[in-house]
Each structure stands twice: as structure tokens, then as C-alpha cells.
Amino acid sequence: MDAVAQAGRARAAPAGEPPRFLPPEARVEMPGQPLHAPRQPRSLQALRPRRLSWRRAFIVLATIAMTAFAAEQMYLVLSVSSLTVLEGTVLVLFVILFAWIAFSFANAAVGFVLTLSGYDRTLGIDPNAPLPNLRNRHALLVPTYNEEPGRLFARLQATYESVADTGRLDSFDVFVLSDTTDPATWLNEEKQYLALIERTGSRRIFYRHRRDNVARKAGNIGDWVTRFGGHYDSMVILDADSLMTGDAVVRLAAAIEQHPDVGLVQTLPIIVNGGTVFARLQQFAGRLYGPMLARGIAWWFGTESNYWGHNAAIRVKAFAAHAGLPELRGRKPFGGHILSHDFVEAALMRRGGWAIMMAPSLRGSYEETPPSITEFAARDRRWCQGNLQHLKILPARGLHFISRLHFLIGIGAYITAPLWFVFLIVGILISLQAHFIRPEYFAKGFTLFPVWPEEDPIRAAYVFGATMAMLIAPKFMALIAALFTGAERHGFGGGFRMIASTIVEILLSALIAPSMMIFQSMAVLSVLAGRDAGWNVQRRDDGSLPFSELLRRYGPLTLVGLLLATAAYAVSFSLFLWMTPVTVGLSLSMPLAALTAKRGLKSLLVVPEGRIPPAVLTRANELGNELVGGDVALRDALTDHGEVTQAHLSQLAPPPAHAPGDVDRDLVIARARLDEFDSIDQALKLLSTREKRSVMSDPEAFRALVALARS
Structure with missing residues (x-):
């Protein structure tokens, strides 16, 4: 903390000087980029991993080989005698969905091998090496939209102090970029900002509120770049729920300085502060499986990695020159401003000749997750619209084929939900057809032998079992990799607790999956029907709902689950058993939503950051306990807090x-x-x-x- 105090005293304002919300401007042009433009040549050979083309070929060929074998086996299951229209539909859907599973499995297998081999050295970033010095100036940006100010500024102060503890604070300025529309929250942000300046004495923390929220978060960042970007070499972007160690922030900025052809470096954020069962479920899954999967995709992404919108460092001049987003033609939800801007910005920067890199092994990057299924589904609805909007960007000229693949992966993450639903319905129709429609053994015309409608149940069981095994295998790969690493095993609470937690996570996720399938299918249909998701505030600390709201949201899912189970049992007991993974999850959707939104399972789903929290997380939570609850009502702010209203007035532009x-x-x-x-x-x-x-x-x-x- 001495570093913070010393830095604060060095920059403290003279007595009586009003707070300065913003520094002098250094404007940068950020032109909107046409979607149809040629790719700019730039040699990135020095940054490209060895045999990158072979790596990508391995992933593609492995996916094709596994899918082809599974397709052949499924064809043999369905076509013992002949292939009907319904069976043909099932076969096509199975091939599409299995290809998605095979692709994920190939990535996981690569990540498993790399995880066992140790840390990677992307861009020379070694978490165990001495911290590099910085030559240039960098900015730390925190965009916010109607977030709880106490928690926002608690996380910001913890990150700021952690950067100060590295001794590199003089290389950074911090900006809170507010797009808040709620008047009381706006004034409370300014109140918390003034209090932060008073606590730290810093003249390097700034606050800017936008009058108009044009283009949402992308417009928020773009406004800062055009007004202040000329001062800085890079910007490290955090979300309102993000937290980073000073070590991670400095290493990201150093990577930008040391590699002049790199435009962006993305970290892997680890979920923390999970309080409810659902949040802790996401936290455990992300912490155990996430690093391995990230290592797998980074292995073949190479210089064409992706951007997830936060916890990343971006070169300002590359972003300004190439990441200005166009406004899509047509009406919402496909037209208008681009929602999932991060994928597009990364693709445009790569088209402009800049390397987009990923550093999956860099520690000290954290985020939070929605506390309940309901909040998760609401956020997922927005992401669904943003990813489907990329259908209009896919044909853009000049994009690298890996950038197009990023778009396809994002689209596929949502399109697969309704495909699974249709696959399920067609499977039920085949069973109903076999049960209620009398087969025609002798076709019209002369024939000596009857046509027996058959399927191969033994081969079908093998195909089903193999598909389920490939879905679950990546989780057990990550478990095995962690069990073989002493520090990780200890961080998760020991081997037995890890195994028990993994089993609980698999079971709960399997029960929740049918509800998420329905929610995502409805989201896709909603987007295709032309309904805009809007820009809603996300609940972060509590996901509980009153019974009436639970009944409204989950009652229909429960009814569908019970009806499906009853219909399946009426047809045959085997169909009932086959449908159990779906019907049980839907039938229990109400109690699942209610119970997972509460605290529980404290002895399981343990993660290293929960058992031994990093210093920056401990500090953020301590500050959060102090600052949360300090907000004032708008009336009180106007009548009793003259310093806040005076400061607000002083920073208003004409x-x-x-x-x-x-x-x-x-x-x-x-x-x-x-x-x-x-x-x-x-x-x-x-x-x-x-x-x-x-x-x-x-x-x-x-x-x-x-x-x-x-x-």
C-alpha cells in the first residue's frame, strides 16, 4: 500500500482545486470500416507458431474423420432395410450436431496434451519471469452501464492498487467510461469517483460520462479512442465485473510494447465470487475445464485469435485505424449497430494486418458470472442476437478464413440448440410412427419378399454411448490433468473433492441443459422473428425470484417435461427411458431454478481462488463491503451533497x-x-x-x- 500512497501524494491536487474529471484531449481519427475491403499485407511470420498450418489441418481432419465414422455408424443404424424421410432427417441432424461435438473434442484433446506439458510462452509472456519495465503510456479502461457504483469502484481501486504495487503505476492512466442512463446511479458514480480520488490522492484516475449511448459499448470505447487515444500506446479493457492483478496488466502492456506487429492480446478470465449454486457451478466448470480448452484453441488460432470484449490489451493506433464498426443496413435485430462488437473488431484488425493473440496461461485475470439460470438466459439472449447478427458480416471481403470461422463458431453455439430440439422431436415422431402406424410389409406391385421396417438397436446403443462419452470426455480430461498437478489438486480441495465436484457439476449441468436448450431455441426464434433484445442491466449478486415469477418463466417448461414423459411412457417404456435426460431436467426446471439461485454446496465445487483468494480479490471484496450501501437517493444527492452536485456541474459540457x-x-x-x-x-x-x-x-x-x- 506504500506505493499507492506515494503515487497519490506525488499527484495530489493543490488544496482547493476542483477535481479534474478528464485530462486534456489527444484526438485520433477512427473512421468506420467498410465491410468489403482487401486484406492489408503484413508479415507476421515471426509471431506465427511453428507448423501453424499443420495444426489447423489436424483439427479439421480429426473433426472430419470422427464425424464421417459416426455418420457411417448412424446410417447403418437407420438403414437396415431402407431410409425413410424421418430417418433421413435424423441422419442429417446427427451429422451436423456430431461434427460440433467432434470439433470440441479435438480441441480438448490438444489442450489436454498441452496442459500436461506445462505453461505456454505466447509472446514470451512467462508468469514466473521478472516483471518487465514499461517505456510508453497505457490506459486502463472500465466501461460501465447502470452498474452498482460501490462494487464497480471497489474492483477498480483493487486493480489500481495492485498496479501500484508493481512499481509501474506511472505508466498508466485509469478511465471510468460511463454509459449510465439512470440519474441516481450517475450521481452516485460521481460520488464514488470523488471518494476514490480522496482515498488515493491520485491524479491519474478519470471519469467520463457520455451524453448519448450511441453504439452501446463499442461506441463507448470508440468515443474514448477518438478523444484521448493519442496519449497512449495501448488500452487494457475491463468489464464492470472484471478484476485484474497489476502483474497481469503490466505483462499485457509489455507484450504490446515488445511486439510491434501485435494489435491485441486476449487473456482467459477466471470466474470468481460465485455465491449461488449456479454461479459456483459456472465458476468450477470455468476454472477446471476453461484453461485446458483455452490452451487447445490458442494452439491453432495462432496470430488469428479472437477478442472477447474485456480483460485484453489493445494497441490504440491499430484499433483506431481498423476497428471502426460500420452500421449494418436494415432494421434491428440484424441491422443497426453491431452488438457482439468484439469478434468483429478482432476480425477487422486482423484484416488490417495486425496479429490477434491469446495468452491462456497468463494468471491474474478475473470476472464474475450471473447468479442464476434466469439471469444467465437473459444475458445469453443478448449474446444470441449479437452472434446471429454476424451472418451479415460473414460475406465481408478481405477477412481471414480463421476470422470467419470465429463467426461460424459463435453462430453455431446458438443454432445448435434448436437443432438439438428438432432432432429430439423427429426421434419421437419415428417412435410414434413405429408404434401407431401399421407397417406396409408388401409394397405396391409384384414382390416375392416382404419389406421389414427395422433398425439396429445394438449399434444404436453404441452410437449413443460413444456420443455421450465424447461430450463428457473433455471434462474428465481436465480433471485428470488437474489431478496430476499438485498445486491445482490442492487448490481444488484435494483429489476426492475434485472428483466428487466434477460428478456433481456434470449431473447438475445435465439437468439444466434441457432448459437452456429451450431458452436458446426461443432466443434464436425471437431474433429471426425480428425482436430486439435491448440493453438491460444485469443482476450480479442475487438471482432469487418470487414464486409467481418462477411459475411464469419455468411453469411452461415443467408442463412440457411432464407431457413428454407421459407421452413417451404411453408409447413404450424404452422411449420413456431414452427421453429421461430431457424430461427430468424440464420437469424439475422450477425447483432447479429456485435452488440453484440460492447459496449451497459449500463443501463441493471448490476452486483455488475460493480457498486461497489472490490479494487483489481479497482487497476488492473488502472494499466492496465498505462501499456497497453508501449510495444515496437522487433527492438526497441534490439537497445534501453539495460537493457532488458542484463537481457534476463542473464537468458538464456545453x-x-x-x-x-x-x-x-x-x-x-x-x-x-x-x-x-x-x-x-x-x-x-x-x-x-x-x-x-x-x-x-x-x-x-x-x-x-x-x-x-x-x-
Whole structure:
């Protein structure tokens, strides 16, 4: 902490000087990129892993070989006599879905071998090597949108102090980039910002609020780049729920400095602070399986890796020159601003000649996860729309074929859900056909022998078992790799606890999977029907729902599960058993959603960061306990916190110029109504949220609101 205090004293503001929310601007042009443009040549040979083409060929050929063998076996199962239309449909769906499983299995197998071999050395990043020095200036960006300010600034301060402890703080400026639309949250962000400046004494932490949330997060980052990017070599981007050690931040910035052809370095964020059963389930799965899978994909991604939107370092000049996103033609949800901007930005930067790298073994990168199935599904709906929107970007000219593959993988992650659902329904129809429709043993015309409708049940059992084994095998690979690593085994609570936790994770995930299949299928249909997901605030600490809400969301799933089970049992007991993995999960969806949103299973699903938390996580949680609950209501902020309102007023920009007749209607209406109100309570009750926000964005109107509050 001495480093923080020393740095703070060195940059403390003179007594009586008002807080400076922003530094001087250093503007950078960031033109929108056309989708159809040639790829810019650039030699990345020095950065490309050895035999990268062979690596990619291995993944593709392994996927094709496994899929071809499985397709042949499934064909033999279905075509003992002849192949009907329904059976042909099942075969086609099976091949598509098995190819997805085989692709994941091939990646996992590679990751398993690499994990047993030890750390990788991507870009020379060695977590055990001495921390490098930095020559250039870098920025740490924290975009936020209506997040709880106490937790946001607790994580920010913990990361800031961790960077200070490295002795490299002078190379970094920190920016909170707010797109918050809720007026009370906006003022509380400024309150927390002022308190952070007072605690640290820092003149290197800044706060900027956007008047208009154009293009959402991509527009938020783009606005910063165009206004301040000229000061910095790179930007390390965090999400509102992200946390990073100073060691990781410095190593990322150093990688950008040391490799002039690298445009982006992505880390693997580890989930932390899981409190509910569902969050701890995601946390355990991500911590045990994630590093192995990340090693596998990084092995063949090479210089064409991907970007996940946060916990990554980006070269500012490369981003500004090539990552300006175009607005897609057409109506939402496929048209308009690009939602899943990160994939597209990485693809455009690679098209511009910059290497996109992944550092899966760099420690100290953390994030949080939604606390319940409900919140996870809500976030998944937004991601679904963003990934399906990439269908319009796939034909873009000049993209590297691996960048196109990233888009296809993202699209496939959601398209497979309705395909699994259709596969299930067609399988049921085949069983119903066999049970209720009398077979025609003798076809029309002369024939000496009957045609017996048959399938091969023994081979079918082998195919089903092999498919399930390939789905589960990556989890056991990761378990075995961790069991053979003493530090990991100890971090997960020992071998027996690891094995028990893995079994629990597999069982609970299998029960939750049918509900997620339905939710994702509905999301895909919703997007295809033209419905926009919007931009909702994510709950992070509590996922519980009242019974009425549980019944509304999960009652239909429960009913579907019970009806399917009853229908299957009426047809045959074997069909009932075959349907059990789906029907049980759907029938129990309500209690599963309720129970997994609560705390529990404390003796299982243990992760190393939970048993021995890293210092930055401990510090963030300590600060969170201190800061959460310190927010004030909008009325109290206006009446009793003069330093906050004065600081807010001091950083408001003059109203932007506009064309004749193009006015802010919310502001015009709000100012007219302010003249009629008798009290602040009346104003806050009758003004809409949009009108309050317009008032808070306009210096003259905000002065009128404060005067009303203090009259």
C-alpha cells in the first residue's frame, strides 16, 4: 500500500482545486470500416507458431474423420432395410450436431496434451519471469452501464492498487467510461469517483460520462479512442465485473510494447465470487475445464485469435485505424449497430494486418458470472442476437478464413440448440410412427419378399454411448490433468473433492441443459422473428425470484417435461427411458431454478481462488463491503451533497450544436415543467427518467433542479 500512497501524494491536487474529471484531449481519427475491403499485407511470420498450418489441418481432419465414422455408424443404424424421410432427417441432424461435438473434442484433446506439458510462452509472456519495465503510456479502461457504483469502484481501486504495487503505476492512466442512463446511479458514480480520488490522492484516475449511448459499448470505447487515444500506446479493457492483478496488466502492456506487429492480446478470465449454486457451478466448470480448452484453441488460432470484449490489451493506433464498426443496413435485430462488437473488431484488425493473440496461461485475470439460470438466459439472449447478427458480416471481403470461422463458431453455439430440439422431436415422431402406424410389409406391385421396417438397436446403443462419452470426455480430461498437478489438486480441495465436484457439476449441468436448450431455441426464434433484445442491466449478486415469477418463466417448461414423459411412457417404456435426460431436467426446471439461485454446496465445487483468494480479490471484496450501501437517493444527492452536485456541474459540457429544428425534446419539456413545480419531490415524481437524464446533462437545467431542491 506504500506505493499507492506515494503515487497519490506525488499527484495530489493543490488544496482547493476542483477535481479534474478528464485530462486534456489527444484526438485520433477512427473512421468506420467498410465491410468489403482487401486484406492489408503484413508479415507476421515471426509471431506465427511453428507448423501453424499443420495444426489447423489436424483439427479439421480429426473433426472430419470422427464425424464421417459416426455418420457411417448412424446410417447403418437407420438403414437396415431402407431410409425413410424421418430417418433421413435424423441422419442429417446427427451429422451436423456430431461434427460440433467432434470439433470440441479435438480441441480438448490438444489442450489436454498441452496442459500436461506445462505453461505456454505466447509472446514470451512467462508468469514466473521478472516483471518487465514499461517505456510508453497505457490506459486502463472500465466501461460501465447502470452498474452498482460501490462494487464497480471497489474492483477498480483493487486493480489500481495492485498496479501500484508493481512499481509501474506511472505508466498508466485509469478511465471510468460511463454509459449510465439512470440519474441516481450517475450521481452516485460521481460520488464514488470523488471518494476514490480522496482515498488515493491520485491524479491519474478519470471519469467520463457520455451524453448519448450511441453504439452501446463499442461506441463507448470508440468515443474514448477518438478523444484521448493519442496519449497512449495501448488500452487494457475491463468489464464492470472484471478484476485484474497489476502483474497481469503490466505483462499485457509489455507484450504490446515488445511486439510491434501485435494489435491485441486476449487473456482467459477466471470466474470468481460465485455465491449461488449456479454461479459456483459456472465458476468450477470455468476454472477446471476453461484453461485446458483455452490452451487447445490458442494452439491453432495462432496470430488469428479472437477478442472477447474485456480483460485484453489493445494497441490504440491499430484499433483506431481498423476497428471502426460500420452500421449494418436494415432494421434491428440484424441491422443497426453491431452488438457482439468484439469478434468483429478482432476480425477487422486482423484484416488490417495486425496479429490477434491469446495468452491462456497468463494468471491474474478475473470476472464474475450471473447468479442464476434466469439471469444467465437473459444475458445469453443478448449474446444470441449479437452472434446471429454476424451472418451479415460473414460475406465481408478481405477477412481471414480463421476470422470467419470465429463467426461460424459463435453462430453455431446458438443454432445448435434448436437443432438439438428438432432432432429430439423427429426421434419421437419415428417412435410414434413405429408404434401407431401399421407397417406396409408388401409394397405396391409384384414382390416375392416382404419389406421389414427395422433398425439396429445394438449399434444404436453404441452410437449413443460413444456420443455421450465424447461430450463428457473433455471434462474428465481436465480433471485428470488437474489431478496430476499438485498445486491445482490442492487448490481444488484435494483429489476426492475434485472428483466428487466434477460428478456433481456434470449431473447438475445435465439437468439444466434441457432448459437452456429451450431458452436458446426461443432466443434464436425471437431474433429471426425480428425482436430486439435491448440493453438491460444485469443482476450480479442475487438471482432469487418470487414464486409467481418462477411459475411464469419455468411453469411452461415443467408442463412440457411432464407431457413428454407421459407421452413417451404411453408409447413404450424404452422411449420413456431414452427421453429421461430431457424430461427430468424440464420437469424439475422450477425447483432447479429456485435452488440453484440460492447459496449451497459449500463443501463441493471448490476452486483455488475460493480457498486461497489472490490479494487483489481479497482487497476488492473488502472494499466492496465498505462501499456497497453508501449510495444515496437522487433527492438526497441534490439537497445534501453539495460537493457532488458542484463537481457534476463542473464537468458538464456545453449543449452540443444542433441543426435548426433538431432539439432535445425531453430537455425542452423538462425545462418547461421545472418552472411549474413547487418542490423537488414533485419534480422527481413527475419527471420521466429520460427527462431527468436530459436535465442532468444540461448545465442550465441542472442548476434549476438543484435550486428547486434547496429552495
